[in-house]
Amino acid sequence: MEKLEELLTHITSRININLKPMGIDVEPILKNAIPRERHLLYYAFYALTTDHPLSFRFTNSSLGGTYFLGKTLVDRSVLYKSDIRGDELKRKGDVVEFDGIKTKLFYNEVIRIINSYLVKTLVHNYSHNPEIPEVFKILNTVAMHYSNIHGTTTEGVFLGPFATVDFSYMHNCVVGEYAYVQAGDLSRQVIEPGRVWIRYNGLFEFNYIYPEGVLKKYISMDENGSLSGEFFDHVDERKEDFLPIYSSISPEPFEGKGDGAYVSPYAVLKGNCTIGDNALVAQRAHVEDSVFGNGSNAQENCYIMNSVYEGLDITAHGAKVINTRLGNKVFVGFNSFLHGKKPEHITVGRNSIVMPHTIIDSDEPIAIPENSMVWGHVTCQADLATQCMTLDAMSAATDITMGNMTFKGDGKAFVDAFRERIEHILEANGAYYNGTENTRGHAQKTQDACFNILQPFQSGPEQGMYPSMTIGD
Amino acid sequence: MEKLEELLTHITSRININLKPMGIDVEPILKNAIPRERHLLYYAFYALTTDHPLSFRFTNSSLGGTYFLGKTLVDRSVLYKSDIRGDELKRKGDVVEFDGIKTKLFYNEVIRIINSYLVKTLVHNYSHNPEIPEVFKILNTVAMHYSNIHGTTTEGVFLGPFATVDFSYMHNCVVGEYAYVQAGDLSRQVIEPGRVWIRYNGLFEFNYIYPEGVLKKYISMDENGSLSGEFFDHVDERKEDFLPIYSSISPEPFEGKGDGAYVSPYAVLKGNCTIGDNALVAQRAHVEDSVFGNGSNAQENCYIMNSVYEGLDITAHGAKVINTRLGNKVFVGFNSFLHGKKPEHITVGRNSIVMPHTIIDSDEPIAIPENSMVWGHVTCQADLATQCMTLDAMSAATDITMGNMTFKGDGKAFVDAFRERIEHILEANGAYYNGTENTRGHAQKTQDACFNILQPFQSGPEQGMYPSMTIGD
Incomplete structure (x- = not known):
């Protein structure tokens, strides 16, 4: 060596x-x-x-x-x-x-x-x-x-x-x-x-x-670069699930996905999973006993367990979603950790944004309202008072301080930028594929890889x- | 086009x-x-x-x-x-x-x-x-x-x-x-x-x-990128001198240079020039009626007229030296303009440093003492009070303000860095060549280009x- x-x-x-x-x-x-x-x-x-x-x-x-x-x-x-x-x-x-x-x-x-x-x-x-x-x-x-x-x-x-x-x-x-x-x-x-x-x-x-x-x-x-903590334990406990996939020259394809959907042969699907039309499950994603509505996606290094995605939901790279229900068109940002303790313990209303690197980890149920954004470290519903606001309120804002969060500038531009990005992700992933060339996205283009x-x-x-x-x- | x-x-x-x-x-x-x-x-x-x-x-x-x-x-x-x-x-x-x-x-x-x-x-x-x-x-x-x-x-x-x-x-x-x-x-x-x-x-x-x-x-x-001013006039008036060189496939070599010296075929030498041993005249240098002592150099885009270099003198890229005498081992920095009005109108004592981008342009004679540094815009001998100091004084300095110049920090480190650089330039150009391999520099390596x-x-x-x-x- x-x-x-x-x-x-x-x-x-x-x-x-x-x-x-x-x-x-x-x-x-x-x-x-x-x-x-x-x-x-x-x-x-x-x-x-x-x-x-x-x-x-x-x-x-x-x-x-x-x-x-x-x-x-x-x-x-x-x-x-x-x-x-x-x-x-x-x-x-x-x-x-x-x-x-x-x-x-x-x-x-x-x-x-x-x-x-x-x-x-x-x-x-x-x-x-x-x-x-x-x-x-x-x-x-x-x-x-x-x-x-x-x-x-x-x-x-x-x-x-x-x-x-x-x-x-x-x-x-x-x-x-x-x-x-x-x-x-x-x-x-x-x-x-x-x-x-x-x-x-x-x-x-x-x-x-x-x-x-x-x-x-x-x-x-x-x-020395050695890790500890719950994030690490979560992925470490599941790493064996990937072994059969990476030991096989040609892993078994997942059967029963919807039209225009793509499930990477290098993703793990365990238990009872439903994958809707135009959905995308990328390599190194780990999905267990979950329902994926049409046009939803699970990007690389995501872990999704006992959860329901109503449709057009985005799980950005590395997010972990457990015992959670996402309404329509919810964005869960990079490496966020939504850790519900029993089924539907966490719910996120439609059109809401879970900011990148958000941790929701509570012993009581947490409900994020629709059209909202949530950030930071949420340990109980009361925490939302300083860690969640409606997108309408954000759009009207200029300067805000809430708990450990500060925002300065044009709130509307901020919300618009997020919405634009969410649309870009859905389009790029092929969530809106209708059979025409210009609606094809990653889900469709990677089909025959x-x-x-x-x-x-x-x-x-x-x-x-x-x-x-x-x-x- | x-x-x-x-x-x-x-x-x-x-x-x-x-x-x-x-x-x-x-x-x-x-x-x-x-x-x-x-x-x-x-x-x-x-x-x-x-x-x-x-x-x-x-x-x-x-x-x-x-x-x-x-x-x-x-x-x-x-x-x-x-x-x-x-x-x-x-x-x-x-x-x-x-x-x-x-x-x-x-x-x-x-x-x-x-x-x-x-x-x-x-x-x-x-x-x-x-x-x-x-x-x-x-x-x-x-x-x-x-x-x-x-x-x-x-x-x-x-x-x-x-x-x-x-x-x-x-x-x-x-x-x-x-x-x-x-x-x-x-x-x-x-x-x-x-x-x-x-x-x-x-x-x-x-x-x-x-x-x-x-x-x-x-x-x-x-x-629109059009130039005017004395620097421009100086080079513009002499550009025709380069025409014969660049019109010839193989320009005439300069005869009569010293041992180990190199005169680029793409340099202009006019009038009566003497080029000492191990000296280097780079391409696009323009030398007229001047004496180049051993180990001296004229780098690219230099103009040297009616001047005497006693030896080991450096003219950094783009410097112009007119009616000037340089003592031994003088450094003239990039694009400096030493504009004497008659022979030996400007003299620079040995071991002195003309800082990069210095203009000496006077109707009276200017004498820079040995072991000194000079900078800025010198129009008469009296200007040296605020634009020249001995290297010994500089070496002892920490904070100085003189006219438009400020210096902060370790004066000795500053002077040492300059001296080290001057030695590097002389060595790299082959000014110390004595026939051994490790003293060869640009002057010798470019000989057979x-x-x-x-x-x-x-x-x-x-x-x-x-x-x-x-x-x-």
């Missing part, structure tokens, strides 16, 4: 050169977070579809258990059980617009991952960096377990476990565990654990910070490394 | 997307600064030597009159009479160190110029960006006449005429005309015209700003564009 050790040393040096001035040393993490033999156990795989240009280039890397879709280049990196999802990569000739200025793409966009270390990370490419729309860049980045890099250029970034960076471009930043950032262009910033920060172009800014001590119960990481498998060297100095390869263009 | 127009539109959109928020619109400049037919007149050329890996890739670009040495990639860019000098590119396996952390290069370093517009720009590659030591990047950058990009990553940068960025990494910055910046990592800053700013790692900071109204006499640019020539399409939609090509690896 000399080559793999050399690679880890290389990545450590590149990260530390760029991030040590920000107070972080990744050496013990890269040394200890993944036992070496794990790099041999899992194969990497990529999807072939007629809708995504086939173009991969992998060099000097270890890719254990990682999934690729769309044009990707990986060099000098360790990816471990990560999802590199390039299904919204822009194409040559596409016109993009930033603040009213248009420009055309010269090449098909590529995801370029260099000198990076991603563990169980979800990368989604819908990128918003004006610097070079042809490249979605992940450079000198360490992303820990269940973090999300969502449309965000990362150049020298450390993401703690369950952290999310969304529609941003970040240069030399440290993002604490379970922090959520969607704040444009950031350079040399440390974002505290459990901060939820949404800022847009001087138009509005939303801030919430988890009260001190709360997060420890859910997620904490020691200096087939999966190719890559394996690492099993012995010698290259053990754990993958052969360099160019696939497609 | 449709393709060239399309390319200009493309570059305009990429620059404006990134820099309009910084208050700049490059559209009229890119439309008007270079008359279209000029793009056809000059050929691009590259040097072949056994000391520099041959590796060029040019795509979708116009390269008129531009010189390349060392591994370079140019895509979707307009380079006009620029020098892309890759003679200090790092090599695969080299170990670089940043703040005590070491890392090894995985590949030969490459200069990568994308979506950029460089006019008469000197690019020198001795780069100091920790982000990815294998790539020296110039992206979404407009650099106007006689600007210097010296070891500086530029991502979304506008450089005014005669501006210099030196050993920095800049993201979305605007640098005014004749400003000099050597200040580490900068993001979203506007640097005023005529500011000289040197800052290092919290150790020291030097600032000088030209008094209001002074610069107009020397350099000014209108909104031969030059290949590239021409643009002369008609049709591609007129003014260069064919895409890969040369070497």
Whole structure:
């Protein structure tokens, strides 16, 4: 495994050169977070579809258990059980617009991952960096377990476990565990654990910070990159469910889904599940004894148990929904944790928004009204007084402080931005598919995907490394 | 010329997307600064030597009159009479160190110029960006006449005429005309015209700003990118001297230089010139009736007239030295203008430093003492009271304000950094060459360079564009 050790040393040096001035040393993490033999156990795989240009280039890397879709280049990196999802990569000739200025793409966009270390990370490419729309860049980045890099250029970034960076471009930043950032262009910033920060172009800014001590119960990481807490226990207890899938060359398809729906062969469906028309269950999603109404989706790393989705409901990457009923068109944000203790213990009314990184964890029933937004740490119905408001009230607001949340700016623009995004997600996922070409989305385009498998060297100095390869263009 | 127009539109959109928020619109400049037919007149050329890996890739670009040495990639860019000098590119396996952390290069370093517009720009590659030591990047950058990009990553940068960025990494910055910046990592800053700013790692900071109204006499640019002022007049009056050289496939070599010296066939030597041993006269340097002592150099875009260099004297890129005597080991910084009115009207004592972007322009004789530093705008000997000090005094200083100059921090570290740099330049240029391999520098390594020539399409939609090509690896 000399080559793999050399690679880890290389990545450590590149990260530390760029991030040590920000107070972080990744050496013990890269040394200890993944036992070496794990790099041999899992194969990497990529999807072939007629809708995504086939173009991969992998060099000097270890890719254990990682999934690729769309044009990707990986060099000098360790990816471990990560999802590199390039299904919204822009194409040559596409016109993009930033603040009213248009420009055309010269090449098909590529995801370029260099000198990076991603563990169980979800990368989604819908990128918003004006610097070079042809490249979605992940450079000198360490992303820990269940973090999300969502449309965000990362150049020298450390993401703690369950952290999310969304529609941003970040240069030399440290993002604490379970922090959520969607704040444009950031350079040399440390974002505290459990901060939820949404800022847009001087138009509005939303801030919430988890009260001190709360997060420890859910997620904490020691200096060697080992995790503890309920989030970790939840996924750890269910990891065996994925073994049969990843041990099979061609996993059994799920039968009985609705028309136009897609259930990834790399998703777990347990017990009695119903999947409606145009619904989407992505790879690495885990669904148990639940009803999925038409056009609903469960994105990567979601866990859904004993729950009912009435339809057009969105579970963003990494959200966990247990004993919950969602009315029509509810949005559950990234890595949220809706932990009902018995059936329909939590209900969310139609058209409501569960903000990213929200924890609802109560011994009594919780009912979120329709057309509302909820955020933060909800432990009883009374908490909603400071952690929930109607979208109408939000639309009329300018400055608000409620508990640990502050909002400044144009409330209507904030609500409109969310609504627009929800529509984008539903359209992009094919929730509105009616048989016409322009309503096709991920659910339909991925239908006929087939999966190719890559394996690492099993012995010698290259053990754990993958052969360099160019696939497609 | 449709393709060239399309390319200009493309570059305009990429620059404006990134820099309009910084208050700049490059559209009229890119439309008007270079008359279209000029793009056809000059050929691009590259040097072949056994000391520099041959590796060029040019795509979708116009390269008129531009010189390349060392591994370079140019895509979707307009380079006009620029020098892309890759003679200090790092090599695969080299170990670089940043703040005590070491890392090894995985590949030969490459200069990568994308979506950029460089006019008469000197690019020198001795780069100091920790982000990815294998790539020296110039992206979404407009650099106007006689600007210097010296070891500086530029991502979304506008450089005014005669501006210099030196050993920095800049993201979305605007640098005014004749400003000099050597200040580490900068993001979203506007640097005023005529500011000289040197800052290092919290150790020291030097600032000088030209008094209001002074610069107009020397350099000014209108909104269409047209220049006026004495700097411009000086170079414009001498441009015809370069015509015979650039009209010849193989210009006449200069005879009578000392041992180990190099005089580029693309330099102008007029009148009676003496070039000592191990001296270096770079391409696009202009030397007239001057004596060059051993180990002295005239870098690109320098103009030296009726002057005497006693030896080991350095004229950094773009400096102009007229009727001046330099004692031993004098450093004349970038784009400085030493304008003596009759022979030896200006004298600079040995071991002195003329700071970058200094103007000495007086009707009376000016004598800079030995072991001193001089900066700013000197119009008479009395001005030295606020614009010159001994290096010993500087070494002992912490906080100083003198006229428009302020200095904060460790004066000794500042002086040491300059001395170290001067030694680096002399060594790198081969000024100390004694016949041994490890004393060889640019003067010796470039001796046997031969030059290949590239021409643009002369008609049709591609007129003014260069064919895409890969040369070497």
